[in-house]
Amino acid sequence: MPLPAHAAPPHLPQDWRAVGRELLLQPPELVAPALLGKLLARQAAAGWLAGRVVEVEAYLGPHITATPDPAAHSFRGITDRNRVMFGPAGHAYVYFIYGMHFCANVTCEPEGLAGCILLRALEPVLGTDAMAANRGLTPAANPAAIASGPGKLCRALGIDRASHNGLDLVAGDGELRLLEDAFQPGEIAVGRRIGIRHAADLPLRFWLSGNPCVSRA
DNA sequence: CTGTGGATTTGCT
């Protein structure tokens, strides 16, 4: 029997492939711009939700002494919260902030090094109506309002720490995945990271130039 | 358009 017209797509497009883990073994300032244009997807009860990554920030591990990054959660070493950052590349580091919001990161560099990439904004691609509903918006909402910020992104995809922290994003069989298709990013812009006090001058925020789904247009 | 306060976890001082 036919699916109702409003049902979320049950499958991922066939040409979407898991991002290779070797890409993520590099330092975060190289991985971050390389993640622009990739896809973050989550399998929800009603089907897959996905968005294209349009804005990211790099956070440097404490082994980098030439340009210390006290804004990184890993700066003072391992804790219960940041443990996954020190683990293998390609896993999700999800944390709770300001008593209200979750933020999602991709770990990078070999095990023992704590580089990671904060995913700051997505352009909705799959299950857009369901993503809007997760944010309390109607299907008619501006797509640029759905996941244009790190907290919004997690809410739109239904990502939380209890369910998703530590999951492998590139094993190819998870509920939460980092994927790629044939999309070729255009111009990439670089600037200062948002919302931090220390090391605010480091050019570690990257976004797709002119994309309306970036958190500050 | 700008500014402010509230939601309430985590980890350092």
Next chain:
DNA sequence: GCAAATCCACAGG
């Protein structure tokens, strides 16, 4: 105790 990798509602000009 307090500030933080945030967002939204609402007040005021």
